Amino acid sequence: MIEFKDIGLVYPNGTEGLKNINVTINDGEFVVMVGLSGAGKSTFIRSINRLVTPTSGSLLIDDEDILSYRGSDLRKLRTKIGMIFQNYNLVKRSNVLKNVLAGRLGHTGTFRSIFNLYKKEDVGLAYESLKRVNIDEKLYNRADELSGGQQQRVSIARVLTQKPKYILADEPVASLDPPTSHQVMTYLKKINKEDNITTIVNLHFIDMAMEYADRIIGMRAGEVVFDGPVSEVSEKTFEEIYGRTIREDDLRGGANES
Amino acid sequence: MTKQSNSLSQGTTPPIFPVKTKIQVTVIFFVVIGVYLFSMFWTQQQMVGGFGNAIGNMVVVIEKFFPPNLSILPAIWDPMAQTIQMAIIATTVAAVLTVPLALLSAQNITTFKPLYYFTRTLLNILRTIPDLVLAVVFVGLFGIGLFPGIIALIIFSLGILAKLISETIEAVDMNPLEAMRASGGNILQVIFYGLVPQVLPQFTSFVLYVFEINIRASVVLGLVGAGGIGLVLDQQLGFYNYPNAMAIIVLIFVVVLVIEYISNKLREALI
Numbered sequence: 001m002i003e004f005k006d007i008g009l010v011y012p013n014g015t016e017g018l019k020n021i022n023v024t025i026n027d028g029e030f031v032v033m034v035g036l037s038g039a040g041k042s043t044f045i046r047s048i049n050r051l052v053t054p055t056s057g058s059l060l061i062d063d064e065d066i067l068s069y070r071g072s073d074l075r076k077l078r079t080k081i082g083m084i085f086q087n088y089n090l091v092k093r094s095n096v097l098k099n100v101l102a103g104r105l106g107h108t109g110t111f112r113s114i115f116n117l118y119k120k121e122d123v124g125l126a127y128e129s130l131k132r133v134n135i136d137e138k139l140y141n142r143a144d145e146l147s148g149g150q151q152q153r154v155s156i157a158r159v160l161t162q163k164p165k166y167i168l169a170d171e172p173v174a175s176l177d178p179p180t181s182h183q184v185m186t187y188l189k190k191i192n193k194e195d196n197i198t199t200i201v202n203l204h205f206i207d208m209a210m211e212y213a214d215r216i217i218g219m220r221a222g223e224v225v226f227d228g229p230v231s232e233v234s235e236k237t238f239e240e241i242y243g244r245t246i247r248e249d250d251l252r253g254g255a256n257e258s
Numbered sequence: 259m260t261k262q263s264n265s266l267s268q269g270t271t272p273p274i275f276p277v278k279t280k281i282q283v284t285v286i287f288f289v290v291i292g293v294y295l296f297s298m299f300w301t302q303q304q305m306v307g308g309f310g311n312a313i314g315n316m317v318v319v320i321e322k323f324f325p326p327n328l329s330i331l332p333a334i335w336d337p338m339a340q341t342i343q344m345a346i347i348a349t350t351v352a353a354v355l356t357v358p359l360a361l362l363s364a365q366n367i368t369t370f371k372p373l374y375y376f377t378r379t380l381l382n383i384l385r386t387i388p389d390l391v392l393a394v395v396f397v398g399l400f401g402i403g404l405f406p407g408i409i410a411l412i413i414f415s416l417g418i419l420a421k422l423i424s425e426t427i428e429a430v431d432m433n434p435l436e437a438m439r440a441s442g443g444n445i446l447q448v449i450f451y452g453l454v455p456q457v458l459p460q461f462t463s464f465v466l467y468v469f470e471i472n473i474r475a476s477v478v479l480g481l482v483g484a485g486g487i488g489l490v491l492d493q494q495l496g497f498y499n500y501p502n503a504m505a506i507i508v509l510i511f512v513v514v515l516v517i518e519y520i521s522n523k524l525r526e527a528l529i
């Protein structure tokens with residue numbers, strides 16, 4: 001369970017990233033965060049694994065306040081939170097298997113990982129994860145030889161290998177075409193259901209949010225302006241979140257093609 | 259702001275470079291030309307008889323160098339090997355020591371500013387000392403031989419390598435490093451998994467490049483007493499034994515060419 005309690009975050013330059021956030025995310029939920037660019041979606045998501053640190057309030061994950069974590073506490077917290085990025089964030093020169101094994105870093109001793117002495121189970125797990133996203137035949141390809149969609153699947157496999165309790169995805173489909181976007185979202189949703197991994201995804205696209213989310217949280221200017229199950233959401237809700245009418249480019253489209 | 263848009267709307271095209279830059283560049287250009295002309299004039303005056311006489315003198319001396327006495331080749335092979343060993347040892351040690359120094363002087367890895375500035379400054383100071391000066395100092399400290407030469411070369415190559423490699427590190431794609439940090443990796447794991455694969459080819463290439471420089475530098479260092487072929491060359495020149503000296507020069511020339519060729523081929527294969 002993730003509990004934001006009166007969370008505020010002011011960046012060193014004075015920008016208010018988050019204002020008075022009170023949100024509770026239950027285990028197994030698939031939450032989609034929506035909001036205009038600069039609304040604070042990334043700041044929200046990155047607070048959970050402490051890539052940024054809120055400056056006020058308390059943030060409980062599994063009933064422990066994580067804001068005081070440093071050093072090994074912090075690394076232990078991060079091992080149970082997987083993260084997926086817009087730009088896949090793979091090591092382009094390394095092969096797919098090595099990239100996926102990087103998901104085990106937090107569970108592996110420094111010496112073992114530096115000398116590539118991975119346990120057999122870990123390599124097995126990496127391979128299984130690649131199979132789950134159907135990219136196991138690219139095992140020994142260099143990451144930069146893959147297409148964007150394939151790279152994002154590798155990064156999902158990396159997160160699976162981490163065996164996380166939570167998955168954070170910051171605009172995972174923003175660099176992909178519509179069919180590939182749906183494919184990636186489908187994998188995320190499937191993993192959420194099969195492994196009961198709580199998943200929080202930032203999305204720009206309204207139609208995708210509606211299609212995949214159990215619950216939608218809308219942000220504007222650092223504040224949560226909507227929070228509710230997808231059944232309560234209509235076009236009007238989005239217009240309220242965005243503070244303007246809905247446009248063509250708020251939609252990804254292509255839902256039938258995949 | 260408003261002024262600028264006014265002048266644009268009046269139809270005058272703005273200069274590509276700001277006027278201030280233009281003036282600065284022009285002034286610098288003329289100062290440099292002035293320095294050239296002055297130093298040409300000055301060197302002429304200092305040389306007895308000017309350039310003409312110097313060239314005549316050169317021909318006389320060069321004639322004495324021929325033919326090179328190639329029969330001494332077996333005897334000078336040992337000091338030549340010493341010179342190469344000196345370069346190999348110095349390059350290897352420098353390559354190892356460079357790793358922490360380059361990491362500490364890369365702004366994206368060493369986010370603790372004081373430490374970053376400290377190593378940066380240290381390396382900058384190191385680089386200002388010419389290799390010959392280093393050699394002279396260490397020969398003074400440890401006496402004539404290979405050891406002072408090796409120490410001088412290590413410090414000399416550290417300065418270059420750490421600078422080149424820290425700049426490579428700063429240009430690296432930070433995204434995978436963030437991903438590894440986010441998955442709970444510690445700093446060493448992040449460096450080995452995210453950074454090393456990205457800089458390894460450049461690193462190897464730079465080490466080979468510095469090795470080439472070191473081969474040549476170690477010959478020169480020999481001249482001031484730091485052992486190897488340079489020392490023998492210095493002795494032969496001291497005895498006015500020009501044919502022997504010429505044989506040594508020919509050997510050095512061939513060895514440097516061969517090593518540069520090999521190293522170039524290796525580097526091409528890497529990048």
Ligand SMILES: Nc1ncnc2c1ncn2[C@@H]1O[C@H](COP(=O)(O)OP(=O)(O)OP(=O)(O)O)[C@@H](O)[C@H]1O
Pocket residue numbers: 011012013015016017035036037038039040041042043044
């Ligand atoms: N490192 C930072 N330093 C200062 N201000 C920042 C920093 N990161 C984000 N901000 C500011 O905080 C606010 C929220 O940014 P955030 O990245 O969370 O928005 P977002 O909703 O993810 O937007 P986008 O859809 O463009 O990714 C913005 O005004 C942004 O300029």
Ligand SMILES: [Mg+2]
Pocket residue numbers: 041042043170171
């Ligand atoms: Mg964002």
